[in-house]
Amino acid sequence: MSTQKSTSKKTIPIVNDPAQPVTRSLYEPHQKIYPRNISGLYKNWRWVMIWITQIVFYGVPWLQWGERQAVLLDIGTHRFYIFGLVLYPQDLIYLVVILIIAALALFLFTAVAGRLWCGFACPQSVYTKIFLWVERQVEGDRAARLRLDASKLTRNKLLKKMLKHSIWISFSVWTGFTFLGYFAPIRDLMQSILQLHLSPWETFWICFYGFATYGNAGFLREQICKHMCPYARFQSAMFDNDTLIVTYDEERGEPRSGRSRKVDAKQSGLGDCIDCNFCVQVCPTGIDIRNGLQYECISCGLCVDACNSIMDKMEYPRGLIRFSTQNALTHHWSQEQVVKKVLRPRVLIYTGLLLLMSAGLVYSLVTRVPFKVDVIRDRGVMSRIVAGGKVENVYQMQITNASEQVETFKISVSGIEGLSLASAKEFTVNAAESRMVAVSLQIADGSIKSGSHPVIFEIVANGSNERLFEKSIFYMSR
Ligand code: SF4
Ligand code: SF4
DSSP states (O other): OOOOOOOOOOOOOOOTTTTSSOOOOSSOOOOOOOOOOOSHHHHHHHHHHHHHHHHHHHHHGGGTTTTTTTTEEEEETEEEEETTTEEOOOHHHHHHHHHHHHHHHHHHHHHTTTHHHHTTTOOOHHHHHHHHHHHHHHHHHHHHHHHHSSSSHHHHHHHHHHHHHHHHHHHHHHHHHHHHHHTTTTTHHHHHHHOOOOOOOHHHHHHHHHHHHIIIIIIIIIHHHIIIOOOHHHHGGGGTTTTEEEEEOOHHHOOOOOOOSOOOOOTTTTTTOOOOOOOOHTTTOOOOOOGGTTTTTOOHHHHHHHHHHHHHHOOOOOOOOOEEEEHHHHTTTOOHHHHHTOOOOOHHHHHHHHHHHHHHHHHHHHHHSEEEEEEEEEESSSOEEETTTTEEEEEEEEEEEEEEEEEEEEEEEEESOOEOOSSOSSSEOOTTTTTEEEEEEEEESSSSSSSSEEEEEEEEEETTTTTEEEEEEEOOOO
16 A cells, blocks of 8 residues: 655635625724824914914903803893893894804805815814824824834823823813803803802713813814715815815826935926825825815815925925915916906805895894884783773783893884873883783774774883884774
8 A cells, every 4th residue: 555645736726605795894994193293384374273263262251241241142041142232032033144144154265265164263173183282292293103002001101191181181171161151151150160069951061062072173083074074075066176275286296206306307207296195194184185186185284384395305396285276277377367266256146145144234233223022912801891981902012121221111002093001101121131011002982993903002212212113903892
């Protein structure tokens, strides 16, 4: 019997096992982005905008207007105080108009300058930038952060992470407290915190908004812009080929390649992009702008700063990545030609609508009568005969004093010959309060036909001499 072993290799066929289907996820797992720090014009402008928006946000609730908080959206009492203006639920139209104006301004701004709002003023970008700054101060720049996250858990790593999260949480709680300060008097809120007397609802809202800040700016970051923000989805409808966007000048940059400063790019047939990837490393959304316009780009301009610094080092002209328009790139337009294209029909329409709405809002606020009156005929008390052979109708009149002084209101009535006011003619209403008063009208029985007759109440504020007219009816029974 032969004991010799066969030396030939055995081939094992690979076949699909239909019982074990391969499942592949359609979702790409999230890769944490470690944006690199950069200096430059747009980075500086981002910080200017951060300071302005944050000084406004954290400062406004502390401003006083006379005896009260200057800006207070007091939901409990249904009053919105905005400096000298007191708005009531009946004034909801002003808030609607303000929202429409804000939307139109966003449309106009987007049509002209693309997503500058996202990169420079949106709270999500602003807080992400602040949180990233804290992260950088505690953990170091990009390379150090990458090393730290890849390293084993040591005492040093734990301390750094704890410090970073403590600062993030403190900042988030302060943000939640400030947010609530727009809806409840912030000084009282501070007292309640110091005396540990916060109500459950106040505690809930501070924690809720603080948690949202911590989660959104600390962890979700660009995920909000990429996957959750509706504006990122519909802004392309406002874009056209003359909208300013962050662009990579492909004609100038390609073919890209690394090279020494001494190499003459023209002679070597190379474009100006040295493929250093700096523009990608600084991008807070982690995209490569050289792949063209992408919806993830928030127009923060950091890649412009990054590339300009590389162009300076290479002694090439700046602007390989720059704010420009698609038409300008295609047709090689100058800056003047780009500026000329700003005033195009779409922009003019948005501007016209915006001016119209703003003028309407200003006009109605300036001419606004600082009180409101609602008159309802008391249907529970139909017309009735009273002493002296007169017929009486009773009305419920709600007078809202929207000013901040106690006001006396004088009531008179017209519309029917011989009709008189049988109740008190003057009422005093406290500042920013409403008062319901009963008003009765009388007329001699038989002096008018039976049925409904229109009447007009005139209400005059003694202090301001402003007046309002309210229509109602007087009912004469058969
Ligand atoms: S920073 Fe400029 S040179 Fe560097 S890869 Fe980006 S586009 Fe090319
Ligand atoms: S591509 Fe440039 S402008 Fe767009 S988000 Fe990234 S860094 Fe900002």
